[in-house]
Amino acid sequence: MSLDNPHISGGDDLPGFHNLLGYRQVSWEEDEAVISLELQPRHLNLGGVIHGGVLTSLLDIAMAEAGTYCPYPGRMRKAITLSLTTTFTGQCSGGVIRVTGRKRAGGTRIFNSTGEVHDEQGNLLAIAEGTFRIRSGSEKPEGVPI
Template identity: 80%
Template sequence: MSDVTTPEYLDSKDLPGFHKVLGYEQASWEENEAVITVKLQPHHLNLAGVIHGGVLTSLLDIALAQAGTYCPYPGRMRKAITLSLTTSFTGQCSGGTITVTGTKRAGGSRIFNSTGEVRDDQGNLLAIGEGTFRIRSGSESPEGVPI
């Protein structure tokens, strides 16, 4: 029998620094896919009153990296660094909840590629992204490293 269990997600309020500022919640996370949500707040908006492109890009970066670093072992995690990230902005919104989905598309033992999208709560596409990531040393195996 395996020690693998359904993971308890860490919300950004439980994480340090910029993650806490973004204020996202983990909606789901499984092998090759991660979904995070954010209830937009005034600090997520730009001077025009719509979601800032840097917020969209940062959330895509997190979800795309998570898509390739799922770890089902409690108290452990896998880590990756971003090698490249491309974001295309396709819409705007100024309120509600946005959903960011990342999907791992391809990869080897250390390098992987993911794609993703951001949608508002009406299903409108706000941004799409594609990234290449490298698994950090110690995180190659599904067991990852201690949190």
């Protein structure tokens, strides 16, 4: 799925904390979501490299999206994070990073996802595993109105 799809947004179209991060949706389909972020000074820690909280937040978003794809424009599915484990494997201070979330297993309400973050050169920056719960009303593919 591409950004041309009317129910994929990014950047300034995102609500709250998502807007603060400023990521873009690259693709979103059943069991996989990809987002990207052009690093800005606000994303860096005191050492001048991407902050671990930014990486963890992006992984959380992409992994939750992997289990909540909704093919219906104007509607969405929602999930909450039950657990999230992040391992940091590299650093970068500029460019565009790419975050991929993949749903690995799950039932009607609970699912598990994994995620990876890579820099522009393909270097692995972080990996994660998470468990998510589908929110009430979001169990069916048509989800809820946005």
